[in-house]
Amino acid sequence: METKNATELTEFVLTGLTYEPRWQVPLFLLFLMIYLITIMGNLCLIALIWNDPHLQIPMYLFLGNLALVDIWLSSTVTPKMLVNIIAQNKRISLSECMVQFFSFAVSATTECFLLAMMSYDRYLAICNPLLYPAIMTHRLCLGMLVSSFVGGLFHALIHTGFLFRLTFCNDNIIHHFYCDIMPLFKISCTDPSINVLMIFIFSGSIQVFTILIVLISYTLVLFTILKKKSVQGIRKAFSTCGAHLLSVSLYYGPLLFMYVRPGSTQADDQDMMDSLFYTVIIPFLNPIIYSLRNKKVIYSLLKILKRNI
DSSP states (O other), rough: OOHHHHHOOOOEEOOOOOOOOOGHHHHHHHHHHHHHHHHHHHHHHHHHHHHHHGGGSSSHHHHHHHHHHHHHHHHHHHHHHHHHHHOOOEEEEEHHHHHHHHHHHHHHHHHHHHHHHHHHHHHHHOOTTTHHHHHHHHHHHHHHHHEEEEHHHHHHHHHHHHHHTOOOOOOOOEEEOOOHHHHHHHHHHSOHHHHHHHHIIIIHHHHHHHHHHHHHHHHHHHHHHOOOOOOHHHHHHHHHHHHHHHHHHHHHHHHHHHSOOOHHHHHHHHHHHHHIIIIIIIHHHHHHHHHTOHHHHHHHHHHHHHHHH
């Protein structure tokens, strides 16, 4: 009888961002606007890179794929969140929940790898400018891009596969605005210790690995910049790396704090705000950060606008 009850619970309720009816419409309009700008901004960035031959170099190919992943990540979370803000029925089936988590895990992990690859690309460009064209070939660039997506896919498959060992028999309330893995552990009737261990091993390893690549790359870039005697060269290097460093800091900050904070109601609320930041706000900010600080992107955009006016 216990096993039967454990397997019968196949629907969950996402609590969402607020219980207050007075905040529903303002929040819906705010996040709808953010989502639309996110999609349009990232699509514009992809279109610029696709149509301008001068931007079809490794640096911008990485940036275009980052924009694609940002659309994917935001679209995995935001539409369901928008529906739940105004809907009375906030239910989500077990299968929908698994699909949403899988999509989130692929896109979030791929973004981690892409940010690391972009920092390595900037290291090669600044520290080895003469050898850069010979090292960072289109073949290597394509291989790095494919490996980022494959890495994200395998990482998601591991955690999604282990989620199927869990049963949910008592509580079906997920204190979150999407199906994240940690809130699912908290309502599981099965001991999630193995799942937590898998997160520690795989997610922890990926975060440490990618952060180390970023830190080592930019430490070497900093030393190279400090050796330059040309003020123009220093400004150009900082301009090239500044946007990426800002993006990395904004993305990894909330992601890291989510896994070191002890569990509590306040911690759950803070985790939800952190998740909101890197699933909704970061994809919204990235095209702005990379466009406003990049002269080639601005020039390409102005050129297209002049041509069409």
